[in-house]
Amino acid sequence: MSAIPKEEYLFKCTSACAGCSSSLCLRYVLKAAGPDSVLVVPACCTSVLQGIYPGTAMNVPVYNIAFAAAAACASGMSNAFRSLGKETNVIVYAGDGGTVDIGIQALSGAFERGTDFLYICYDNEAYGNTGMQRSGATPLGARTTTTPGGKPTAKKDLDRIVAAHNPPYMATACSAYPLDLYKKVKKALSIPGPKFIHILAPCPPGWRYPSEKTVEMGKLAVKTGTWVLYEREFGKLSISGPSKAAMKKPAPLEDYIKGQGRFKNISPEIIDEMRQQVERNIQRLSREEAGIC
């Protein structure tokens, strides 16, 4: 951990919920990015947690923008900076809804154009800002306020959509592994062009678990293989350390599901379907890493 700078760019006392892991991630993202960075933030929990004008909880410029517009706004800003000869990091920090649903067109456009920026999606698997409705990233079976009986469809595979754009760098991360996240942000920002990091960010009110269990919840996601940590550099996939061990012998899926109120009363059939999804995903990623695909 000694490699991580002491400087803070996200100050204490934000208005995030207790145990919010996405704000923890933001803290590490900013430590990795350093002071010559600008955050572009669409409507999401992050638009709220930074505080109310004229205060700010952040020590880098933050450009708040409309829900669907983050990647396009960042595209314009990155082009402006580059035309002025500035190297400033332009980083989108967006929720899953703002990424997989309303913002996906702008995301796709910016990646296709080769915008020099880093797009980070912190994925709390629901719309936190508006009070926990389903997003395209909500997993099968999870209860949200708009899927009170459990979401009937699977989580949208954002990473494969992004991968189809062939960015020079993309990675997954999880709030329970901050050093891994820190290194990935560092590496992403050392590469020119469009970069993408997808962070699983457990959310106590959304997932309905006690706030002190946030780190544990992230670890369980990785240990059960529900969330796989990897990097894809210039198309080459490598599984990250914590997932390597987990994927050899995943912990029982029930360990992950049972502590979350959003999966309360979930049927054995759905759990079975979830288990198959996890297995398929692990196999697909392992094959890809081994170059068999």
Place this chain on the structure above:
Amino acid sequence: MLTIATGNKAVAAAVKAAKPGVIAAYPITPQTEIVEQIAEYVNAGDLASQYIPVESEHSAMAACIGASAGGVRTFTATSSHGLLYMHEMVHWAAGARLPIVMANVNRALGPGWNTWAEHSDAFSQRDTGWLQVFVSTVQEAYDATLMAFKIAEDERVLLPVMVNLDGFALSHIMQSLETVDLGDFLPPYHLPHAVDTENPCVYGPMTGPDDYFRFRWDIERSMRDARGVIADVEREFAERFGRSYGPTEDYRCEDADVVVIAVGTLGKEAEVAIDLLRDEGIKAGSMRLRWFRPFPDLDLAGREVVVIDRDYSFGFGGVVANAVRAKTGVEPYSVIAGLGGQEVTYNNIAEFVRNRHPGEETWFGVSNHV
């Protein structure tokens, strides 16, 4: 340099002269020629801008917002459904106090797909905080686009400007165009609140009622100040380049008993009608409304007024007629004409004046009088 050009090409030529740092745009008929011409300039090395061919109009305006805040001059162009699709970001640009310039090639809105001229697209953005100017000739399209950058970037304004030109009726017609050597008419882009990592600030955060209210008042105050800035910039333009404009273009108005108010190419067409009416002994004049926001003061005391609206606010009336009524207290004869590119000739306009019914409204070719 004297040449001939379409309205679209004139806008593109003005953009080339203004040298924006970033241009982000998406094509739509009848604006397409503008973005194509700009792409050609950039490709040929005649314009050293970053051209961002975005995937939608919402993104075009978002990219302009990012770039303008990032510290460079920006431009985009759109029309009709493109403008409506970007509506959310149109508000955002003004609220964020960014001097973006946009050409809007006025076109009708579906359904009933229709690519011809109508002003409903621009007027649907009436309350966004953008300055709006409507032009009537190729030369004016060029001149107004150049002036738009200077007006928008003035620190007393810092609001975006929309330059409106009629689809096909101006965007695609050829007229003579005199391009100018700009010299230092446009100063280097300077945004006092440009994003600066040396001075980290938060832009557009959650804002309580009092501050929010004050920000809205600041926009209105700048809109009021913009009247003076527009006059200053138009005066300087006239001194430097010899062509002068005003909030309205008045034609034979001094002694007129009846005044025609119209917008864009119909406002120009009205001038021919005025000559015709004068030959008949009718003391008519015309005021072509150029600036719609901020709305100018109109001196209509003691005259009858005929307003031609190429737009309509359903359930209420013509947008310009309503504005004239509210601003001056005059009850005009309101003619709704030219929707979806309906042809309106100077003869028709002369007929509106001859048959006027003050205080009434008529739909040309559809309802009563005409």
